[in-house]
Amino acid sequence: MSLREAINAKCREFTYDPLDVGGASHQIAACISGDCPLHPVRPITCTQLPLRLLEAWHVSPDQIDARARALVREAPPTSGNDQNGPLQSTETISGGGA
Secondary structure (H helix, E strand, O other): OOOHHHHHHHHHHHHHOOOOOOHHHHHHHHOOOOOOOOOHHHHOOOOOOOOHHHHHHHHHHHOOHHHOOOEEEOOEEEEEOOOOOOOOEEEEEEEOOO
């Protein structure tokens, strides 16, 4: 096992909770255990860190380091049934309206 693989494995073991929201890469990126010696070299492999995940974890963007903070994005609006895309009224969907 390489040093990088060992660090990745330790961060995953310590941080990842499969019963919580977000995947392992999101949870590791949002890690706020600044006193951990691996924190500065933890793997940050996600390309975006949705703000809704931070809110679910009760973590402020100010609490995470600059590497992770650069990935924080607002989540795209959903149609209300967790489907991404433009919000549509029932009139638009059923063909009613103007």
